[in-house]
Structures are given as C-alpha cells and as structure tokens.
Amino acid sequence: MSTAALEVADLRKTYDNGVEALKGISLSVAQGDFFALLGPNGAGKSTLIGSICTLVTPSSGSIRIFGHDLAREREAALGCVGVVPQELNFNQFERPFDIIVNQAGFYGIARAEAKVRAEKYLRQLSLWDKAFTISRTLSGGMKRRLMIARAIVHEPRLLILDEPTAGVDIEIRRSMWQFVSEINRAGTTVVLTTHYLEEAEQLCRNIAIVDKGLIVENTSMRTLLSQLDRETFVLDLAAPCQQIPDSVGVHLRRLDENTLEVDVPKGTALNQLFADLSAGGIQVRSLRNKSNRLEELFLNLVERSQGAAA
Amino acid sequence: MNAAGNWVALKTIVRREVHRILRIWGQTLVPPAITMTLYFVIFGKMIGSRIGQMDGLPYIDFIVPGLIMMSVIQNSYGNIVSSFFGSKFQRFVEEMLVAPTPNWVILTGYVLGAVTRGLMVGAIVLIVAMCFTSLKLQHPLITLVTLLLTSVVFAFAGFINAMYAKKFDDIAIVPTFVLTPLTYLGGVFYSVSLLPPFWQGVSHFNPILYMVNAFRYGLLGVSDVGIGTAMGLMLVFALVLGAFSMHLLQRGTGLRS
Numbered sequence: 001m002s003t004a005a006l007e008v009a010d011l012r013k014t015y016d017n018g019v020e021a022l023k024g025i026s027l028s029v030a031q032g033d034f035f036a037l038l039g040p041n042g043a044g045k046s047t048l049i050g051s052i053c054t055l056v057t058p059s060s061g062s063i064r065i066f067g068h069d070l071a072r073e074r075e076a077a078l079g080c081v082g083v084v085p086q087e088l089n090f091n092q093f094e095r096p097f098d099i100i101v102n103q104a105g106f107y108g109i110a111r112a113e114a115k116v117r118a119e120k121y122l123r124q125l126s127l128w129d130k131a132f133t134i135s136r137t138l139s140g141g142m143k144r145r146l147m148i149a150r151a152i153v154h155e156p157r158l159l160i161l162d163e164p165t166a167g168v169d170i171e172i173r174r175s176m177w178q179f180v181s182e183i184n185r186a187g188t189t190v191v192l193t194t195h196y197l198e199e200a201e202q203l204c205r206n207i208a209i210v211d212k213g214l215i216v217e218n219t220s221m222r223t224l225l226s227q228l229d230r231e232t233f234v235l236d237l238a239a240p241c242q243q244i245p246d247s248v249g250v251h252l253r254r255l256d257e258n259t260l261e262v263d264v265p266k267g268t269a270l271n272q273l274f275a276d277l278s279a280g281g282i283q284v285r286s287l288r289n290k291s292n293r294l295e296e297l298f299l300n301l302v303e304r305s306q307g308a309a310a
Numbered sequence: 311m312n313a314a315g316n317w318v319a320l321k322t323i324v325r326r327e328v329h330r331i332l333r334i335w336g337q338t339l340v341p342p343a344i345t346m347t348l349y350f351v352i353f354g355k356m357i358g359s360r361i362g363q364m365d366g367l368p369y370i371d372f373i374v375p376g377l378i379m380m381s382v383i384q385n386s387y388g389n390i391v392s393s394f395f396g397s398k399f400q401r402f403v404e405e406m407l408v409a410p411t412p413n414w415v416i417l418t419g420y421v422l423g424a425v426t427r428g429l430m431v432g433a434i435v436l437i438v439a440m441c442f443t444s445l446k447l448q449h450p451l452i453t454l455v456t457l458l459l460t461s462v463v464f465a466f467a468g469f470i471n472a473m474y475a476k477k478f479d480d481i482a483i484v485p486t487f488v489l490t491p492l493t494y495l496g497g498v499f500y501s502v503s504l505l506p507p508f509w510q511g512v513s514h515f516n517p518i519l520y521m522v523n524a525f526r527y528g529l530l531g532v533s534d535v536g537i538g539t540a541m542g543l544m545l546v547f548a549l550v551l552g553a554f555s556m557h558l559l560q561r562g563t564g565l566r567s
C-alpha cells in the first residue's frame with residue numbers, strides 16, 4: 001500500500017481564548033485523490049488546513065504529508081504542499097509575475113527556472129496579459145487564479161484549495177475547476193473545501209464532513225450519495241398547469257405554472273411517472289435531475305451531528 | 311531545503327526588500343536627504359558658525375557622524391518594521407511561512423534588507439555632508455564595522471517591534487517615543503563632556519551614545535567613550551536582539567495561531 005498523501009491523526013486545537021476548534025480529527029487522503037472537506041462555517045476546516053500548512057500550531061495530534069512528519073520534518077513536508085487560502089494573501093502592490101517568481105524562490109527554485117514556470121502557469125491560468133500590472137488592479141476572479149498559480153509554481157504533490165471559488169462568477173469557476181481537474185489527472189492530490197456542494201459532488205472522489213471540530217462522515221462520494229433513498233426531478237411543462245390534477249398518482253410540487261418538481265424513490269422506473277402525468281393531462285417538455293443530492297445529505301449529517309451534540 | 315535552496319530563498323527576500331526600497335524611493339531615500347540638508351544648513355552653517363569648535367573640530371564637522379548615524383538608525387529600524395509589519399498586515403508573510411524557507415533565512419533576509427537601506431541612506435547623507443564640508447576618514451575599518459553593527463542592532467530591534475505589532479500605531483510608538491529622544495540625547499549635536507557630571511553618567515546608559523561616538527572616532531578620530539567598550543556593547547546588543555528575534559520567529563509570535 002502506498003504512503004498516504006495526507007495522514008492526520010487525532011488532531012486537536014484549542015485556541016488561547018478557549019475555543020476548541022478541533023476535537024480529535026483523523027483522516028487519510030490517498031495519493032492522487034480529489035478529496036472534499038466540507039462543513040458549515042466555523043466547523044474547523046480552516047483550522048485543519050492552517051495546521052497542515054503550519055499557520056496554526058495544533059495542541060496535539062500529528063500530521064504526515066507523503067510520510068513526512070510535519071513536526072519533525074517540516075521542510076520536507078511543506079515542500080510537498082501548495083495552498084490556495086480562503087483570503088487574499090499576496091502583496092497587492094507587486095506584479096503577478098514577481099509574486100510567482102518570489103514564491104518559487106521561497107521553495108528554493110532558482111530564478112531562471114522560476115521565471116519560466118511563472119510564465120507557464122500565468123499563461124495556463126489566462127493571466128499572462130496581466131503579468132506585469134499591479135496585482136491590486138486585478139479583478140476578483142483574476143486574484144483567485146493568481147493564488148492558484150502561486151500555489152502550484154513549485155509543482156506540489158498535494159494541492160489544498162480552501163474555498164477557492166468564493167465570489168467568483170460561474171464561467172471562471174468552471175475554467176478553474178477544469179484546470180485543477182487536469183492537475184489532478186496528472187497525479188497531484190487535491191484537497192478541496194467549498195460551499196458549492198455540486199462542485200464537490202462533480203469533482204471529488206472521497207469526502208469528509210467536519211462539524212464542530214469532529215469528522216461526522218468520511219467515505220467515498222459514491223457511497224455517500226448511495227445513501228439517498230430518493231431523487232428529485234424538475235419537469236418543464238409544454239403547457240402551463242394552473243392546478244395539479246388529483247388523479248396523478250405521485251406527489252408533485254408546483255414551482256410555477258410551467259415547472260413542477262417530483263420526488264421519486266430511488267430505483268423506481270420513470271415510465272409509471274410519465275404514464276401518471278399523461279393521465280393527468282400534463283405534457284412534459286423536458287426533465288432534469290435536481291442537483292442538490294450532496295447538499296441534502298450534507299444538511300442531514302450536520303443536523304444529525306448537531307442534534308447529537310444537543 | 312538544502313544550502314543552495316536556502317541561498318535562493320535568501321536572495322529572493324533580499325531582492326524583494328531592495329526592490330521595495332527602490333520602488334518607494336520617495337518615501338525611503340529622498341526624505342533623509344532633505345532632512346539632513348536642512349540640518350547641515352541650519353545647525354552646521356547658520357548656527358554652527360556661531361558655536362565655533364566642539365572637541366577641537368568645526369561644529370559642522372562634529373555633527374556629520376551623528377547625523378549619518380541618526381539616519382542609519384532610523385532607516386534600518388523603519389525599513390524592517392514597516393516592511394515586515396506590512397507583510398503581516400496584508401498577510402503575504404504567509405507566502406514564506408507555508409514554504410520550507412527556514413526561519414533563520416527569513417530573519418537574515420529582512421535584516422539584510424534593512425541594513426541595505428541603512429547603508430544607502432548613510433551614503434546619501436555622507437554625500438550631502440560633502441557639499442558642506444570636507445572630511446578625512448580616520449579609521450575606515452572602525453567606521454565600517456560601527457555602521458554595520460548599528461544597522462544590524464536596529465534592524466533586529468525593528469523586527470521585534472514588527473513581530474509584536476498588531477496595528478500601525480504599534481510601529482510608530484517606538485520610533486517616536488524611544489528612538490528619537492535617545493538619538494538626540496546620544497551626543498549627535500554635542501559632546502557629553504559639556505554636560506554636568508550627573509547627566510554625563512545618565513548619558514552612558516544610552517546605547518546610541520556609544521554608536522555615535524564610535525562612528526565619530528572612525529570618521530574624525532574623536533570620541534567621548536572607549537572604542538573597545540562601544541564595539542563590545544554593540545556586539546552584545548546585536549547578539550541578544552538577534553537571538554530574541556529568532557526565538558519570536560520560532561515561536562510564531564503574532565504570525566501563527
């Protein structure tokens with residue numbers, strides 16, 4: 001069995017003000033994985049990521065990165081990690097090119113090589129035309145992409161993305177995910193936290209859900225999604241429907257006069273649904289799966305965890 | 311990281327610091343030139359001509375070493391405190407903290423940046439001084455060592471200030487309420503031998519007195535204090551402040567939670 005990319009064991013963190021942010025987190029991320037770390041605000045995700053990149057000093061527990069103990073082999077461990085933080089943390093008065101080249105320098109990459117890599121990654125993230133402008137003038141999406149370029153300039157084996165798409169428009173989000181997916185396919189392990197759960201569902205193979213400093217679920221995305229006992233479909237109607245006929249055998253919800261929503265038990269054939277709709281005089285023009293599956297599970301798990309805590 | 315990697319990281323930090331000094335030259339290099347020109351015109355030429363001699367030297371010559379040291383102290387301290395606190399405030403200090411750059415490389419890089427600015431400003435003030443008087447360097451080695459040690463001592467002091475600072479007020483308090491009074495009372499404009507015995511004794515607790523006088527000895531050959539004592543004290547200050555700076559960085563004071 002190959003060494004895990006990230007191995008966290010019984011990690012605890014109590015801040016000076018008494019807040020117990022991590023209460024014994026243990027998780028393992030396999031090499032090459034695309035791993036989702038989800039949780040509500042204040043769950044402890046950022047403390048966990050801060051501990052992995054040494055910005056937070058854990059009270060106890062251990063972290064191993066590709067087998068390197070972070071406490072004892074700090075430099076070797078950190079050399080394997082690239083971090084895209086939640087908050088902007090680059091010098092707003094420097095130029096993107098200089099920011100990337102300097103970051104490479106902090107990893108000991110010679111300047112000539114750093115310049116080549118800076119150009120490569122700025123081009124890949126569509127920032128080359130802004131490489132020599134003051135970074136303060138970049139748009140929000142560009143600043144996020146700049147932080148990704150900075151995080152990968154030393155070509156880390158583990159890339160940690162802490163809500164990298166917060167406040168970014170959908171087009172840029174898609175291009176960012178395409179880029180990160182390509183990196184992952186090339187072998188880089190990716191750990192992602194995001195509030196866009198449909199992104200996590202589409203991108204990640206494994207998942208951990210953190211709440212109140214504890215892991216409340218840690219499994220594969222497929223296993224987690226298989227826990228759902230029903231699916232929700234959205235129906236676009238060919239003609240407006242003012243009232244749902246009583247004769248329809250399934251429970252329909254009317255979103256507006258042209259749109260209905262229906263819950264179908266998992267594994268049920270849809271033929272009966274369409275037969276019932278036809279019988280009720282409802283003509284369906286198109287049908288789509290409502291992509292809230294992970295969101296539903298996430299809310300269930302967090303509610304269960306909070307109920308247990310109460 | 312290996313030695314080559316550390317060397318690259320060190321050069322990166324120093325280059326970034328020097329680039330910053332040159333990028334904001336209007337804040338870093340020009341003000342000392344203007345301020346010192348005014349000092350030389352007012353205290354050196356206009357008032358100095360009426361004062362006559364101090365320690366057997368024309369007054370304008372007497373104040374040159376003190377004014378150079380004052381600039382070196384203020385600029386070494388000011389460079390590191392504003393640069394490092396700025397990196398904390400904007401959080402880009404995290405770029406180095408999440409990288410495998412060792413703490414000693416970070417500290418050395420910032421100190422070298424501060425020393426560079428101190429020496430640049432010192433050279434500017436010397437050039438300004440040469441417009442008003444001509445000096446013959448008496449002890450080049452002592453001059454250079456004093457300049458470097460003073461710059462290093464105040465770079466470490468500024469670094470400690472920046473580590474503890476939580477807001478911009480915190481980086482203005484020490485220069486305003488500690489550095490400026492100590493510098494003015496450190497024999498920049500007068501010889502402490504002019505003071506009553508009690509105040510002469512008090513003045514000897516001021517570390518800047520030793521720095522100014524050691525530098526004056528190197529440049530002009532006169533001093534109110536023993537050169538060996540001055541050099542020893544500067545070395546002790548540099549070692550103690552350097553060790554404390556390193557301790558704070560290792561502990562992550564104000565940087566890691």
